[in-house]
Amino acid sequence: MKNWKEKIIRLLLVASASISILIVLSIFLFLGKEALPFAFDPGLSALWGTRWIPVSFKEELFGLLPLLTGSILVTVLATAIMIPFGVLGAVYIAEIARGPERDILKPFIEILTAIPSVVIGFFGLVVLSPIIKNIFHLNTGLTALSGAVLLALMAIPTVISISEDAIRSVPKSYKEASLALGAKRLQTIFSVIVPAALPGIIAAIMLGIGRVIGETMVVLMVTGNAAKITFNPMSSVRTMTATIAAEMGEVAFGSHHYRALFWVGIILLLITFGLNVIAQKVLKRYRTVE
Amino acid sequence: MNTTSKTMLILLLGVILFSGCSKNKNNVDYITVKGSDTMVHLASNWAEAYMKTHPRADISVTGGGSGTGIAALLNGTTDICIASRKIKPKEIQLAKEKGIKPVEFTTARDGIALVVNPSNPISALTIEQIGKIYTGAYTNWSQLGAPDNPIVVLSRESSSGTFVFFQKRVMNKKDYTRNAMLMPSTSAIIQTVSQDKLAIGYVGLGYAVEAGPKVKMLKVIDKPGSPAIAPSVETVQAGTYAIARPLYFYTKGEPTGSVKAFLDFVLSDEGQKIVLETGYVPVH
Numbered sequence: 001m002k003n004w005k006e007k008i009i010r011l012l013l014v015a016s017a018s019i020s021i022l023i024v025l026s027i028f029l030f031l032g033k034e035a036l037p038f039a040f041d042p043g044l045s046a047l048w049g050t051r052w053i054p055v056s057f058k059e060e061l062f063g064l065l066p067l068l069t070g071s072i073l074v075t076v077l078a079t080a081i082m083i084p085f086g087v088l089g090a091v092y093i094a095e096i097a098r099g100p101e102r103d104i105l106k107p108f109i110e111i112l113t114a115i116p117s118v119v120i121g122f123f124g125l126v127v128l129s130p131i132i133k134n135i136f137h138l139n140t141g142l143t144a145l146s147g148a149v150l151l152a153l154m155a156i157p158t159v160i161s162i163s164e165d166a167i168r169s170v171p172k173s174y175k176e177a178s179l180a181l182g183a184k185r186l187q188t189i190f191s192v193i194v195p196a197a198l199p200g201i202i203a204a205i206m207l208g209i210g211r212v213i214g215e216t217m218v219v220l221m222v223t224g225n226a227a228k229i230t231f232n233p234m235s236s237v238r239t240m241t242a243t244i245a246a247e248m249g250e251v252a253f254g255s256h257h258y259r260a261l262f263w264v265g266i267i268l269l270l271i272t273f274g275l276n277v278i279a280q281k282v283l284k285r286y287r288t289v290e
Numbered sequence: 291m292n293t294t295s296k297t298m299l300i301l302l303l304g305v306i307l308f309s310g311c312s313k314n315k316n317n318v319d320y321i322t323v324k325g326s327d328t329m330v331h332l333a334s335n336w337a338e339a340y341m342k343t344h345p346r347a348d349i350s351v352t353g354g355g356s357g358t359g360i361a362a363l364l365n366g367t368t369d370i371c372i373a374s375r376k377i378k379p380k381e382i383q384l385a386k387e388k389g390i391k392p393v394e395f396t397t398a399r400d401g402i403a404l405v406v407n408p409s410n411p412i413s414a415l416t417i418e419q420i421g422k423i424y425t426g427a428y429t430n431w432s433q434l435g436a437p438d439n440p441i442v443v444l445s446r447e448s449s450s451g452t453f454v455f456f457q458k459r460v461m462n463k464k465d466y467t468r469n470a471m472l473m474p475s476t477s478a479i480i481q482t483v484s485q486d487k488l489a490i491g492y493v494g495l496g497y498a499v500e501a502g503p504k505v506k507m508l509k510v511i512d513k514p515g516s517p518a519i520a521p522s523v524e525t526v527q528a529g530t531y532a533i534a535r536p537l538y539f540y541t542k543g544e545p546t547g548s549v550k551a552f553l554d555f556v557l558s559d560e561g562q563k564i565v566l567e568t569g570y571v572p573v574h
Contacts, residue, residue: 055448057463066468125478130485139488140442142471221478224471225447236471246447246474249355252380 031266038259047263052227052238054247054257062260064267066227070144070237071213071268074223077148077233078155078212079205085152086159086208087194087201093160094167095189113157121221124150129222138234142224145233150218155208162207166200167193199282206279210272216241240264319344319548323351325359325372326451328494329537332398332568333372339564340555347548356451363540364388369549371540374400374451395539397556399571401495401526402456402533405480405505407487412436414509414518417532421460423490426467431488443470444479444491455535456492480505492533495521496569526571537570 038044042062049063093105128149129141136145170193178188194201224236225246244261251258323333330353337349351372354362359371360381377385377392385392404420406412412434415423422428423441432438445466446453457463473479479491484504498507498521509518512532525531545553555561562572 051468053465055454055457056465057457058465125481133486139440140471140482140486142482220474225473226469226471228468236469238472246472247449249358249449251449252357252378253361255380 028269031262031269035259035262035266038256038263041259042256047260050229052243054251054260060256062256062263064240064260064264066229067238067240067243067264068267069229069231070223070227071239071241073144073231073233073237074147074151074219074239075209075213077144078151079209081148081152082155082159082208082212083205086156086204087163089156089160090163090167090201090204091189091194094164095193109157109160112153115154117154117215117217118221120150120154121218124218124222136234140224140236142222142236143234144223144230144237147219147223147237147239148233150222151212151215154215154218155211158211159204159208162204163197163201166197166204169200170196199285203279203283206275206282210275210279213275214241214268214272216245220245240268244268319347321347321349321370321548321552322368323349323370323372324354324362324368325540326356326374326537327353328374328400328451329372329398332537332565332570335564335568336552336556336561339560340552344551347552349552355449357449360392360540363392363542364390366542369541370545370552373538373540374535375454376538377540391543392540393542393544395541395553395557396536396573397539397553398537398562398565398573399526400535400537401521401523401531401571402452402459402492402535403495403498403521404490404492404508404510404533405483405498405501406490406508407483407485408503408506409487410436410490410506412508413506414511416511416514417460418514420510421462421464424456424461424466424470425464426469429467429469439488442482442486442489443467444482444489445470445472446476446479446492447472447474452492452494456533459533459535494569495523495526495571499569523566523571534571536573 038046046062047064049061050065051061051063052066053059053061089109093102093109097105124146125142129143129146131141132138132143132146132149133141174192174196175188178192179185183191219239220242223239223242225238225242226236227238227243228235230237244264247257248261251261323337330351334351337351341347341349356371356373356375359368359373360377362368363371364381364385371392377394382392404415410431412431415434419428419434423434423443424445426443428434429441430438431441445456448454457466471482473482473491476493476497479493480497480501483489483491484501493501498505507521509520510532511518519525519531521531521533526534539553539556541549541553557573562574565572
């Protein structure tokens, strides 16, 4: 009886552990199935265009480049904002902050992850975008920069908590050796501890980027969604995620537009998948080094 | 063994409960309504009023867009499709393949108001001028007689029925300028126009009226020489306001039974009074 029970429990555990593999595989399969006909009818070269005009009385164009550059611009900006705040924050919490300080800082940083993205987006639309508009004397505050600031805000907690773990797991002997050699505290932190924790910090940044590139609601609400190729942070952009979210609801089933949106999804999935694989590899290396 | 019998008991209870549920459902006239986000608010008001007088009716209203609604009608997952545009030939073809004949009813009218910031000196534009703003031929307010400032063009998302209607009626079916900012919702347009002095946007008349003094509605001149008409219930109903459209119900074949009863209610004086109260324009 006991043996039988244990077997069932074991089976349940295996099933729940492997279900995520099954889900990832079936998502890839499903995306591929819905996207594939596009490769034959208009042809994949249609995706390599500079204009995204999915609804038109003249000619529907499905050039992904403006969406890709939009996503890249927002992600690069958000990463540039996220890295200094995330890494320095982690250094402070792990090495400098004392007990009570840490007890206050950590929960607040964690609360940031719990705010729903639609709330952050609304905050961006009503509060942040007018501020950015006034600071830079723009015509409108709905820009790539506004989106990037909010996305950085959302990704910073991830970066901080994983970087902090990495910094903490640097062996104490490194720090002691450095201090014993006469290095000052800041010298020790930035010349010994941070370099030693670098693989973990890089993995944290990668995961942060993964979150930024996949975020939808915030960019949909504050980046203005104009599909044009630009690398100006003060310009409005349209990201891949916002495009899928905004257009999938109304698209005619089986149309070219529908299939093109699945291609957007595939490219997005490949990017985030790649980022995750790199992050995992880096993390693994750093764990084995340890 | 004890646990097993307990599980059995729970299962048995579950079965009894579920069978009770399904029995209950037989006494209810269940109607699903799905489609245009423009019409969701209106349709739920109709449904609420109808369910008050018909306690056996249970109507669920969901949005998603006119295209989603029509797709749902063709897939058989909804009884009534609400649509802010006419069914496309492609969709009629698809319906034919499935052996469905969609039947159309005009249930209300909607006016599209152009809104600008209250500080904007312009008060009337011709259809041609508006079209040129949205296609990108005009990029500066000075081209329209206002001070020299760039125009911030706001549009709905391309998934919106309003997007396509506006493109057809105002922009002569040309493409939107690539600088047009596509806003995810009507309230985002109102919000942005109320903050940005240089912005222009289009929204349903009901929403523009509701926004009150936060935005300024522009008068529209249909053709050069014709009078400037302010958007309002009266002008939309009279057909003098140029940017207006009908709102439709689509049913699978001629409606019967509870669907027909609901449709009759919608088209009755009482139903049309709700149209007016929701900010749209009655058909009669």
